[in-house]
């Protein structure tokens with residue numbers, strides 16, 4: 001059995017930065033044709049150029065994960081370009097920074113849950129019919145250790161990631177008869193634009209000191225897990241958390 005992704009067609013939401021960009025690079029390097037989405041054209045333009053430097057030609061699709069029609073159009077465009085979709089990586093996300101519950105208003109709550117949960121739900125709804133026909137598919141949701149441990153002033157984010165974790169288990173059961181596996185990659189505190197902008201130096205120090213490995217996870221360390229989940233080596237694995245997290249999931253934040 002090989003971990004090559006030759007012949008694969010992959011869609012990564014929020015793929016123009018951080019973990020998603022790294023997934024595109026690693027999976028493209030292993031032979032997959034890769035489509036990425038983002039809600040800002042300038043992010044896609046930058047990502048396209050960065051991926052080209054690594055020898056990866058990505059299909060770059062403007063799509064806001066909070067807008068169902070955008071997601072449906074992105075899935076349709078990727079299927080039209082590649083003739084199929086084997087893998088959907090639900091990666092687009094925002095933390096919304098640390099906020100006590102009193103600071104969360106309805107607009108912000110909806111935007112955060114729509115980005116993480118609604119976008120993932122409707123991407124899967126759009127991609128699954130083709131996967132069912134071909135009796136093969138990989139859905140990879142992006143979780144967080146906070147879905148299990150919780151985190152202070154992060155109930156908005158922990159709740160959204162918890163919803164995704166539940167969707168992984170429900171979809172794993174629903175799609176198992178069709179050869180489609182559904183798993184969650186659960187990155188620990190990783191070195192990406194998100195953690196560079198959203199975490200204060202004090203919190204950064206506190207998280208690193210609490211992590212058993214005492215360092216941030218590298219984006220490619222998460223991408224190697226994603227590429228492995230996508231490969232045929234994981235045919236028997238569904239409904240699981242695969243967690244490159246530096247030990248964060250056993251200690252929380």
Ligand SMILES: NC(=O)c1ccc[n+]([C@@H]2O[C@H](COP(=O)([O-])OP(=O)(O)OC[C@H]3O[C@@H](n4cnc5c(N)ncnc54)[C@H](O)[C@@H]3O)[C@@H](O)[C@H]2O)c1
Pocket residue numbers: 013014015016017018019020037038039040043063064065066090091092093094095115142143144145186187188189190191192193194195
């Ligand atoms: N970095 C970490 O420590 C860490 C840990 C656990 C989970 N995660 C999760 O990993 C995923 C990627 O995070 P990252 O650290 O690479 O962050 P990032 O900010 O570098 O990348 C997130 C990407 O999502 C895109 N995005 C945001 N809102 C969008 C929308 N509405 N529509 C389309 N695209 C949108 C952004 O433009 C960006 O390209 C997220 O789901 C995040 O919650 C990150």
